[in-house]
Amino acid sequence: MNQFFRDVWQGLHATPKYLQSKYFYDEKGDKLFQQIMKSPEYYLTRCELEIFTTQAERISALICSNLKAFNIVELGAGDGFKSVHLLRKLREQKADFTYYPIDISKNIIMQLSKKLQKEMPGLEVCGLNGEYFAMLEKIKQQSGKNKVVLFLGSSIGNIPFEETASFLRELKARLLPGDLLLTGFDLKKDPAIILKAYNDDAGLTKAFNLNLLKRINDELDADFDPDRFEHCPVYDEQTGACKSFLKSTARQKVRIGEEGWIHFEKDERIFMEISQKYTAGQTDELAAEAGFKPLLHLFDSRKWFLDALWQ
Incomplete structure (x- = not known):
């Protein structure tokens, strides 16, 4: 069974x-x-893509000022079309990193790895198919480098509100001091706009x-x-x-x-x-509850979506 x-x-x-x-x-x-x-x-993707296309340089600069050599670990990587903007900026800055996309779909990981090898020759990609925490443990065994964990697309919103802090504490337990977490939050707005995105x-x-x-x-x-x-x-x-x-x-x-x-x-x-859906203030409270320090708020132009960088 x-x-x-x-x-x-x-x-x-x-x-x-x-x-x-x-x-x-x-x-x-x-x-x-x-x-x-x-x-x-479905406004969420466009809002977060706007953040990554207009503010990737700001994100990469902050990452590089905090960490020397590191691993970029993306939970639920999908086709990576948002994170690729950050990967390009990091390569422009000559950052020393390996990209570990994690996804429960083996098909998606295979497609993404092929796509990145074609688009960014020389990028170190180690795709992993499986559950987030098990794959984070696997990375921890393979490499002792600091990590920048990407949890984008409002994936954190798929966890019930009352369980989110517990999930983040479990995530933190698999991180090293100084590791960074970049998380996407869909913000509260007109209910009609939200409902239409799911219908x-x-x-x-x-x-x-x-x-x-x-x-x-x-x-x-x-x-x-x-x-x-x-x-x-x-x-x-x-x-x-x-x-x-x-x-x-x-x-x-x-x-x-x-x-x-x-x-x-x-x-x-x-x-x-x-x-x-969250308010920006609720995301800061969540960070504190789970033992993270908020470093940066990144909004789209309408302030419908937030990518929060925590340490």
Whole structure:
């Protein structure tokens, strides 16, 4: 019984039901997410890309003033199209570094490594496929250099607010004194703008969520009918929690392999993902709670997004 099966079986037997968002990213899920990031409603990517295209020199200068030789470790690297701007600036400054992109998708890591070898010949790239903390331990065993950890794209928002400080403390436990962390935070704004980012007109986010049911069908011999589930995003302005659900449109049961049946009531929901929104002040409080020192706030021109550099 593999880990994917165990996690799905456990999540769908919980009350309320849930699925782990890390399993969105099979080959089809990767492609859909690339499309989501380019959609007109998904402002997060454009905001953070603006920061990296206009302020990469500022970031690289601060990194180089704090560290001599170091490793750039990117958690959830994806296709690296934002971080590549920083990598180029660091190379221009003759920085001594190795780039370690980490991603749960083996397909993405292979694509990124090939792309960087072509675009930046001579760049030392060591792609790692796996869970963040396990891969950080692996890097720690391979190299004693200081690290600059990139956790971009509001990935930290996929962790429930009450668990975020604990995650950051676990991350800090795998770092050395002087290591840096650059984290992307989506900031609170007009709720209509936020909701639209997770419910685009082209239906890409809907397809992205439903694709996980198709993956369960393909890999775990299940019989989900995706047409019998609706994509439902909700946003709580007070808490800053934007959550995605799949809602069963009828009373139904779904078989998973030979293990048995999952029963759904009409309108019963599966919790799929959270995307937490912050204020800039909350990010500083979070840094202090987790034992980091904020060094720099980097905003896009509309102040919709923040990349925070911590030590």
